[in-house]
Amino acid sequence: MSMNREGRPTAPAATGGGKPPTFTGNRALQIEEPLLFETGSLEKTGVDLPEPAKHESRLGGLERQGGTGLAGLTEPQTMRHYVRLSQKNYAIDTGFYPLGSCTMKHNPRLNEVMARLPGFGDVHPLQPERTVQGALALMDMLSHWLLELTGMAGVALSPKAGAHGELCGMAAIKAAHDAKGEKRSTVLVPESAHGTNPATAALLGYKVTSIPARDNGTVSVDAMRAALSGEVAGIMLTNPNTCGLFEPDIVEIAEAVHDAGAYFYCDGANFNAIVGRARPGDLGVDCMHINLHKTFSTPHGGGGPGSGPVVFSEAILPYAPVPFVKRNGEGLSLVEHEGDAGDAKPFGRQSAFHGQMGMFVRTMAYMLSHGSDGMRQASEDAVLNANYLRARLRDVMTQPFGDQICMHEVLFDDTFLTDSGVTTLDFAKALIDEGFHPMTVYFPLVAHGAMLVEPTESETKEALDQFIAVLRDLAKAAKAGDAERFTGAPRYAPRARLDETRAAREPRLRWTPETQAEAAE
């Protein structure tokens, strides 16, 4: 060990392969944190609430008997518990998060501040309309921007997330067929689709027919024509698709669908690639949901909340659900009941109240900040970044559908790992050790050992160059036979690989005093 003259070490000692365990299991900044129920207690609380005034109970003899079992923490304990837990998460703000199909772009904090203005955050959905004119104006403004960007006829803001939007759009399509007295049984879904698409169609009682991709990863108009018939209610096509490719025959596909009396549902999960460059309305789309939490950067929050407004063509719009905002003389009002919808025939209601207002405000802040020029530039940069990764990695990684220009994400498969003893999962876990969030793995299903990389427009060229260097090094190591680097990964994360089989086989979905006793043994 090198030391200075006072005997103080000037460089850390090499730790070798194994690190000695610590008494606590902690590793300096990585601190083990027990469950709330193991540190809290029934007596503790982190709030100071006054003594209730004396009152006669009107609970009708239904008073809760005994304790709830809910552990409480004081405020300083709460702060430390959840801050420590947060430190076990990877996040956009801490590093590059190229999770394909998920659009992990920068989340501006202005948007958070705007959503928390009391005039938005502290307003009840059932307040009299004249006390919420600003909220309705914001919804109206958001609708206008979404319709300008998509070239569609109208919008339903209420769906709560992408899959909820799919259900909205497909229910409207079903209602449109019903109105014509047509019973159609089938929905066509390309095999590269998100799992939500077939699940949505099935929820509405449709049979799902899978359409294979052709060799270049896109859907051919001939394959679509062959599957179309009088039994087909619609198609659910993602564009750009989940392989990161723009469907080049989309206009012809839309025409073929309409010729067959069916409708075109577009999964808008990847709309972020084409904002300001193309409008779904011009492509022949009848409905499309827009994931505000992807394209317009409302935070993902560890799994939501999302927001999935649906835009409609003239043909489907009359069947859009309640509620919606309408102009009413000088002001704005909400149409909350099917009976108040005039000539329209809404298919019903999908949720209580009016949608994810908090996400609408964040989206509006994002849109106003970017403007028309900035949103177009954002799409261009997202596509530029994905293609840059593709161009710099194409000689060491493999693409299932050949090397072609992609949109906002680039798809690799595991051909380059053949005979290396390294799987896509191993490869992803090794990326964790290098300080990156892995790409989406094993999706889409049409590629073997898929790795879907979506860099987004938020990353600098330097960040991309570093990521490229890491992927090149990993690919080289895999080919060189250093499988152990991968199969043992991650080594430096708060946890090594977790046993998912055990979790599913013996589900333990909550804490109980018994499990605590077991853990102590």
Added chain:
Amino acid sequence: MRYLPHTSGDRAAMLSAIGVGSMDDLFADIPEAVRLKEPPDLPRHAGEQEVERQLSALANRNVAASSTPFFIGCGAYKHHVPATVDHLIQRSEFLTAYTPYQPEIAQGTLQVLFEFQTQVALLTGMEMANASMYDGSTGCGEAVLMAHRLTRRSKAILSGGLHPHYRAVVETLSRMSGAEAVARGARPEEAGSSDIAAAIDEDTSCVVVQNPDFFGRLRDLTELAEAAHAKGALLIVVVTEVVSLGAVQPPGSMGADIVVAEGQSIGNGLNFGGPYVGLFATRQKFTRQMPGRVCGETVDADGRRGFVLTLSTREQHIRREKATSNICTNSGLCALAFTIHLSLLGDAGLKRLAALNHASAVALADALSSISGVEILTSTFFNEFTIRVPGDASDVIDALVEKGVLGGVPVSRLLPGSHKDLIVVAATEANRAEDREAYVKALREVLA
């Protein structure tokens, strides 16, 4: 544009590395005829200050709940949320993480979900819970579909006391999916549940009942549960005000098979209706028919405890058209807010909070009943009750707005054309004695 890091030099270098001449070349797959030549007809980018001004101007046109005596409920409630909650949910590592697909670097979110599921199970008196739904109403729709799967029947009976929006969600979903939903008429004066019990037949998969109901009434559901079970049907209990569970017997101890609740009251603001968080709890034996994400405990390769998303063979990304639901993204961050607030409360704090709510509502009901012409229809309630006023309730509510009081929800807003003289009134710990006095004074003047 402040969010986009590339310089024009970067872009040129990258285009060159890609081997194309221009950005247009990257979009060559878009058919020529539909390519936008110009950016859409919308304003250009704007600085923070300008965006703040525009949005603040809109926000200022709304009346915030905290700025006035406020008594609106009906599925969303005005409660105080501790500052700690909003600070913690804005931690970068929670706010800007995705669904925990890589558990080794998502233990924070996963452990929170495990704590959330435990809290929801304890609160509702059920055996287990999922990692959240979008909100209470969509959770209610999912619960009915789950009951259909479990019983292999397809008829749901909806109590007249079910929130009209929840009822509409179930009816819509049933209509679109080919199932049947039979809604009972909403009768604010009715007592007991024997008429619902009588409607249960061999085709009935479930009975959906809300407690406290839309009108605020509390009921013992034990007999209804027994009646449902006797016919092989399930009891689904909806709770739109979860704070009530700090004072009222939980659905789990009354025989509920599935409990769905709107969790907004704990940790989450009013937000003009969303985002909120749906709680979904059930019996252990029904776990594999639950919709949505579930977090489970396991161990890592070194034997240390850890958490993962599990039972994913129910879910759309594995099962596709055979999944139990199409739900993917749920309400992660709102669930986190719920969990943090409930940790701060604990058993002691929740009970105190519930008692404060009940006391506030009792005091308001007593005060309003002193007004000539006002009748309190609800004899058992938690923090919300229904009053009858002389004349049109919507007009009364509008006149109260003139006097600076947000006095409740006219029933006819949710049930158009009926019960025009009824108002559902909520009172919480956020209401002070002077708020109640302002309400009584204003209502007296309006009705005079």
